[in-house]
Amino acid sequence: MEEETLVYQQDEVHTIPTSLEELSVAGRLRIIERRHSAYIEWRCSDDESNPDNDWAVVNKSAVTFTHHNSSGSVEISTPRRHVRPISVELADLGSYKLTIEGSLVLIQRDGSTHPALQFPGKDAEYFVEVLSRYVAIKRSEKDSTLFLLRDKKTARIDDQLSALGLVSHASRGSRVRKLHGSSSSDSNRSRGSPQHTSSSQVELHSAVVPWTTAAPQRVMGFISNFRRDPYTTTLTTLSKFYDIVLSEDDWAEGFVSERGGDDLNPFASLSGLDNLEPGFQVVTLKGKLVERPRVERLPPLTQLEYSQHCDVDGGVRDPQLLKRRIFKGGIHPSLRSELWCYLLGYYDWSSSSAQREVRRNERLVEYQKLKLQWSTMTADQELRNSGFRERKSLIEKDVNRTDRSHPFYEGDDNPNVQLLHNILMSYVMFNFDLGYVQGMSDLLAPILYVTQNECAAFWCFVGYIDIVHRNFDMDQSGMKEQLLGLQHLIAVIDPEFMSYLESSESANLYFCFRWLLVRFKRELSYSDTLRLWEVLWSQEPCKNFHLLVAAAILDHERNTIMENKFEFTEILKHINDTSQRLNLEELLCSAEAIYEQLVASSDVPAAVLTLLGLPLKPSSQDGEADVSVGELASEKCVSTDEETSPLESSRIISAGPSSSRGKKENFVLYRRCDHNDDDDFLSEEDTSGDSCGGAGDNNASVVPRGDTSATDGAPRGLVGTVTSILGSAVRHIAGEDASIDLLSPISAALHNEGLFEDAIGQQYL
Amino acid sequence: MSTGSGRKKALLKVIILGNSGVGKTSLMNQFVNRKFSNQYKATIGADFLTKEVMVDDRLVTMQIWDTAGQERFQSLGVAFYRGADCCVLVYDVTSPDSFKALDSWRDEFLIQASPRDADNFPFVVLGNKVDLENRTVSSKRAQQWCQNKSDVPYFETSAKEAINIELAFQTIARNALAQDQDLDLVNEFPDQIKLTDDKQNKQDSCAC
Numbered sequence: 026m027e028e029e030t031l032v033y034q035q036d037e038v039h040t041i042p043t044s045l046e047e048l049s050v051a052g053r054l055r056i057i058e059r060r061h062s063a064y065i066e067w068r069c070s071d072d073e074s075n076p077d078n079d080w081a082v083v084n085k086s087a088v089t090f091t092h093h094n095s096s097g098s099v100e101i102s103t104p105r106r107h108v109r110p111i112s113v114e115l116a117d118l119g120s121y122k123l124t125i126e127g128s129l130v131l132i133q134r135d136g137s138t139h140p141a142l143q144f145p146g147k148d149a150e151y152f153v154e155v156l157s158r159y160v161a162i163k164r165s166e167k168d169s170t171l172f173l174l175r176d177k178k179t180a181r182i183d184d185q186l187s188a189l190g191l192v193s194h195a196s197r198g199s200r201v202r203k204l205h206g207s208s209s210s211d212s213n214r215s216r217g218s219p220q221h222t223s224s225s226q227v228e229l230h231s232a233v234v235p236w237t238t239a240a241p242q243r244v245m246g247f248i249s250n251f252r253r254d255p256y257t258t259t260l261t262t263l264s265k266f267y268d269i270v271l272s273e274d275d276w277a278e279g280f281v282s283e284r285g286g287d288d289l290n291p292f293a294s295l296s297g298l299d300n301l302e303p304g305f306q307v308v309t310l311k312g313k314l315v316e317r318p319r320v321e322r323l324p325p326l327t328q329l330e331y332s333q334h335c336d337v338d339g340g341v342r343d344p345q346l347l348k349r350r351i352f353k354g355g356i357h358p359s360l361r362s363e364l365w366c367y368l369l370g371y372y373d374w375s376s377s378s379a380q381r382e383v384r385r386n387e388r389l390v391e392y393q394k395l396k397l398q399w400s401t402m403t404a405d406q407e408l409r410n411s412g413f414r415e416r417k418s419l420i421e422k423d424v425n426r427t428d429r430s431h432p433f434y435e436g437d438d439n440p441n442v443q444l445l446h447n448i449l450m451s452y453v454m455f456n457f458d459l460g461y462v463q464g465m466s467d468l469l470a471p472i473l474y475v476t477q478n479e480c481a482a483f484w485c486f487v488g489y490i491d492i493v494h495r496n497f498d499m500d501q502s503g504m505k506e507q508l509l510g511l512q513h514l515i516a517v518i519d520p521e522f523m524s525y526l527e528s529s530e531s532a533n534l535y536f537c538f539r540w541l542l543v544r545f546k547r548e549l550s551y552s553d554t555l556r557l558w559e560v561l562w563s564q565e566p567c568k569n570f571h572l573l574v575a576a577a578i579l580d581h582e583r584n585t586i587m588e589n590k591f592e593f594t595e596i597l598k599h600i601n602d603t604s605q606r607l608n609l610e611e612l613l614c615s616a617e618a619i620y621e622q623l624v625a626s627s628d629v630p631a632a633v634l635t636l637l638g639l640p641l642k643p644s645s646q647d648g649e650a651d652v653s654v655g656e657l658a659s660e661k662c663v664s665t666d667e668e669t670s671p672l673e674s675s676r677i678i679s680a681g682p683s684s685s686r687g688k689k690e691n692f693v694l695y696r697r698c699d700h701n702d703d704d705d706f707l708s709e710e711d712t713s714g715d716s717c718g719g720a721g722d723n724n725a726s727v728v729p730r731g732d733t734s735a736t737d738g739a740p741r742g743l744v745g746t747v748t749s750i751l752g753s754a755v756r757h758i759a760g761e762d763a764s765i766d767l768l769s770p771i772s773a774a775l776h777n778e779g780l781f782e783d784a785i786g787q788q789y790l
Numbered sequence: 791m792s793t794g795s796g797r798k799k800a801l802l803k804v805i806i807l808g809n810s811g812v813g814k815t816s817l818m819n820q821f822v823n824r825k826f827s828n829q830y831k832a833t834i835g836a837d838f839l840t841k842e843v844m845v846d847d848r849l850v851t852m853q854i855w856d857t858a859g860q861e862r863f864q865s866l867g868v869a870f871y872r873g874a875d876c877c878v879l880v881y882d883v884t885s886p887d888s889f890k891a892l893d894s895w896r897d898e899f900l901i902q903a904s905p906r907d908a909d910n911f912p913f914v915v916l917g918n919k920v921d922l923e924n925r926t927v928s929s930k931r932a933q934q935w936c937q938n939k940s941d942v943p944y945f946e947t948s949a950k951e952a953i954n955i956e957l958a959f960q961t962i963a964r965n966a967l968a969q970d971q972d973l974d975l976v977n978e979f980p981d982q983i984k985l986t987d988d989k990q991n992k993q994d995s996c997a998c
Binding site for chain 1: 810811828829830831832834835836837838840853858859860862863865866869870887
């Protein structure tokens with residue numbers, strides 16, 4: 026056993042339950058010195074006997090209980106809670122959140138986020154005092170509960186230098202960025218671990234040289250280099266742009282290219298180039314959003330209240346009104362099994378009790394037919410049906426690992442698991458083309474739990490899949506559209522954060538994938554999942570409300586992400602670690618508030634209005650604000666109506682928010698096709714690039730109307746050329762135009778860096 | 791991270807691939823947390839765990855990535871495969887289909903991750919679930935496959951019984967570290983050299 030010194034100890038530090046279903050677990054918090062390092066450790070009190078096993082899961086404190094609510098139906102049930110001990114080396118601790126109520130969340134530099142702990146008597150003062158002997162602690166300016174940690178020595182030097190105001194911090198860090206250098210951008214790249222402990226970067230706002238002063242020289246340099254060697258110049262320059270934009274937004278300077286080569290990414294941040302490119306016009310969306318209103322929610326809809334919505338035959342008088350009510354408060358558990366059948370289309374709202382009885386019988390017969398189709402398949406038949414076999418095998422694997430810790434599905438040979446299997450197999454026969462895709466079992470399990478009826482669960486599941494079937498597209502295009510829609514939302518409600526995400530290669534928002542695929546089921550407790558889903562199924566107050574919920578979570582995490590300078594990997598970890606720790610009611614309030622805010626604001630981009638199914642406002646139809654940053658989750662393309670619009674034939678090559686120079690503005694970079702500048706230095710490469718470039722047919726749905734005419738014309742301007750070439754490369758990779766061999770080196774480079782996905786995802790091309 | 795100093799911890803990125811249900815999440819958890827649960831849910835999206843290990847007296851951090859096994863989710867793989875130092879291909883010894891899929895997992899990885907030197911990129915193959923009795927893929931067959939892929943290391947494991955897990959991940963770490971150091975050498979040279987080399991080819995065919 027190594028020598029260790031105990032410097033702090035506090036008993037009765039409890040875990041904080043995030044839902045009614047969870048129990049708090051007491052433990053001991055300590056700070057220990059061990060071999061020149063200090064560690065923060067928390068261990069469940071029951072686990073003291075076994076201090077050596079760092080990774081043991083504490084089962085002794087696992088809790089399962091089921092409680093019966095007043096109506097007598099089984100309401101809440103708790104998955105076993107594994108309480109894992111915490112051990113964090115101080116050097117790995119990037120920040121912590123500490124509220125005045127004394128709840129503490131430790132956040133590591135790699136994004137790992139530990140469960141919240143509650144100090145007894147709400148008093149963490151002594152803990153902080155001991156901590157501050159080891160590290161410099163600085164309260165975030167944006168979030169008063171967030172505290173950022175730095176190495177003490179570094180912090181002191183930083184403060185001295187900041188006081189002098191002479192040196193950009195970035196120039197001392199591990200990543201030196203040349204703001205005006207003319208040499209290859211590669212020379213300023215360094216490779217570092219994402220976990221590097223350059224805590225000196227906590228305060229990076231100071232002393233950043235404005236890069237724009239060098240723009241004219243750079244343009245001229247680019248032109249001459251481009252004539253000599255267009256491809257190398259193109260890529261080199263784009264990589265510089267990337268660096269520049271990052272440096273400009275210096276406080277977002279993070280762990281940008283630790284795996285090397287990432288500065289080829291031209292899509293992330295073309296947004297800083299407004300002064301540079303004469304072939305472009307910057308359209309500023311002046312829109313500042315109105316303040317977000319406060320929103321109150323209601324208690325769940327009760328039986329008594331529901332009966333007032335029904336007429337004598339048992340039909341619902343005003344479905345819209347009822348849905349609105351469900352949106353505002355959800356449904357009391359005792360009413361769920363009935364009302365979910367309406368929300369998911371199994372029953373018609375207007376149907377009488379007698380009609381519903383008929384419907385149930387019809388649907389039962391139908392379901393039994395479907396069930397016979399797969400259950401009578403012989404082994405011999407299966408041998409010749411690989412498609413069937415694959416679906417069956419996936420279902421068998423997945424139902425055996427779906428919610429098995431939930432009392433309804435736990436234990437060996439649980440008949441409810443068999444029901445999940447039956448329903449999913451029947452769905453395969455109902456819709457063989459879609460078949461079974463992972464995630465579906467997650468969507469079904471709560472429905473079966475609520476309806477407790479195989480046939481009703483099946484038809485409700487059919488209704489649910491009707492809503493979310495695009496989540497399971499073979500090419501994942503439905504998921505990509507949603508991620509893109511979310512991107513647009515963030516860009517409008519929080520341009521600074523979107524800009525940060527772009528600069529940290531996270532604009533694709535892939536870390537939200539799990540949220541969207543199974544509608545937050547993996548992030549929420551069971552009872553919260555049921556609540557959220559019924560709220561979403563109400564289709565109130567707008568479509569795609571789930572994206573507003575996602576935006577609300579991101580809004581909640583944005584300071585933590587930005588102030589810790591998390592990049593893609595760290596964000597993913599942090600987001601995954603927030604699973605099961607969300608406060609649903611708060612999130613729903615905040616999502617609704619964002620909705621109200623967007624409704625009340627003018628100048629909301631058409632793409633976002635369309636996304637939410639809101640009417641386009643006059644200002645967004647006059648071409649100026651026809652941002653049409655691709656259309657999301659919507660078949661229609663809301664393009665300009667007036668043919669006279671000056672930008673009617675323009676094509677957006679880059680759209681994005683920018684926090685440049687502190688301004689909170691969205692802007693869109695257009696390529697203007699009627700522009701004749703720079704003609705002379707464009708060689709034939711541009712034509713080739715253009716004719717092949719831009720939006721492929723496959724992406725037609727995401728490109729504003731009028732694109733075809735735009736691509737016919739010669740491109741104008743450097744960035745236009747560059748983008749066209751890269752567009753060709755992307756199409757080439759996508760296999761849409763196999764004839765463009767000339768671009769294979771670039772294709773390879775792009776593919777290498779995973780830009781194809783980014784490009785398609787972000788639709789910058 | 792730079793080479794040579796040996797003072798800073800190396801970060802090794804390892805990707806685990808294989809059909810749905812072969813035990814990717816279980817292997818990762820058995821190695822990192824030394825525990826097994828039959829209640830892991832199907833992985834959606836991606837997640838990773840990290841663990842510090844010693845490789846030949848050097849402390850390295852392994853970042854082990856676990857992804858969804860169903861084919862259609864691979865189109866997102868590229869975001870997660872980037873910068874991998876080693877790829878672990880897993881099949882289930884009781885499932886011939888999962889063994890047959892190794893080829894396509896390997897190919898898909900090479901396409902999406904585009905390592906600089908695809909021929910020498912380190913793979914390790916794990917035949918998992920050897921604790922089960924209904925084995926259908928023989929050791930010999932698997933070894934043959936690995937030999938044909940320029941001697942990919944092969945281990946037969948059980949995440950449930952913790953068989954061969956340490957040994958397999960030691961090898962994974964060692965090979966990833968070698969790859970990481972190679973990469974560092976490559977990175978000493980600017981990319982531009984490569985692009986300039988390709989210039990000729992491109993200019994010849996730019997008539998499109």
